[in-house]
Amino acid sequence: MRGENYLNEVKHIENSALHYIVNLKVQKYRDIFDNLDNSPLKTRNINKNIQLYLKDSFASFPSKNSIGITFHITGEERDKLKEEAIILALKRYCLVRIKAKESNMKSSNIDTVIYVLISILLLTIGFDLETKFNKSILLNTILEGVNIGGWIFLWEAISMLFFKSKDVSNEIQKLHWILKSNINFTYESLSRRNQQHD
Numbered sequence: 001m002r003g004e005n006y007l008n009e010v011k012h013i014e015n016s017a018l019h020y021i022v023n024l025k026v027q028k029y030r031d032i033f034d035n036l037d038n039s040p041l042k043t044r045n046i047n048k049n050i051q052l053y054l055k056d057s058f059a060s061f062p063s064k065n066s067i068g069i070t071f072h073i074t075g076e077e078r079d080k081l082k083e084e085a086i087i088l089a090l091k092r093y094c095l096v097r098i099k100a101k102e103s104n105m106k107s108s109n110i111d112t113v114i115y116v117l118i119s120i121l122l123l124t125i126g127f128d129l130e131t132k133f134n135k136s137i138l139l140n141t142i143l144e145g146v147n148i149g150g151w152i153f154l155w156e157a158i159s160m161l162f163f164k165s166k167d168v169s170n171e172i173q174k175l176h177w178i179l180k181s182n183i184n185f186t187y188e189s190l191s192r193r194n195q196q197h198d
Contacts (some may be wrong), residue, residue: 021068022057024050027075029082033089044085046093058174068182078187087183094179101172108160108168122150128191 026032054069061067071086116148126146128133 019066019068021070023055023070023072024053025072025074027073028081029073029076029086031085032071043092044089046086046089051093054178055171055174058177061177066182067177068159068184069178070184070186070190073185074188076187078185085187086185090183091179094175098172098179099174101168101175105165105168105172108165112157112160112165115153115160119150119154119157122146122153126150137149 024032032047032050034047037044039045058067069090113139123146126143129146
């Protein structure tokens with residue numbers, strides 16, 4: 001089975017009161033990895049489609065439940081080293097993404113503070129201009145521009161603080177769940193599969 005078509009073979013998500021399992025059915029071990037990545041197996045990236053599928057699946061799970069991932073391999077016999085390489089690659093992917101998201105959140109928090117300060121500065125300038133000078137068409141235009149700019153920066157700060165930061169925080173949480181999930185492998189016997197085709 002080609003790696004990009006693996007989603008057609010994805011099994012349903014089984015769930016019970018306390019446990020969720022994401023089932024992924026692939027033919028070969030290589031289908032789990034990025035087919036454009038030629039690095040050694042131990043350092044190879046996980047297939048982008050699998051990354052997105054896991055992210056979407058984990059987004060639908062309640063945080064209180066434990067979660068597992070099961071890869072169903074249909075076209076190869078068990079290879080312990082490849083299993084370990086897949087687990088390592090998945091963990092590494094999570095750690096790299098968590099680090100990147102945390103860096104983005106830190107940068108976003110700095111931007112939020114800067115936007116608040118700019119907003120306060122612009123609104124203060126606008127208030128001072130309004131109280132100290134006689135109004136004219138030119139002054140009214142300047143005041144309007146300064147006040148609009150102040151409110152735009154304030155809204156952007158609020159948006160980053162309450163919406164964007166929350167989204168990034170949720171993504172980090174889901175990545176931690178994937179990182180802590182129990183990863184298993186099951187295999188369809190090649191001999192049994194060959195008998196079925198005879």
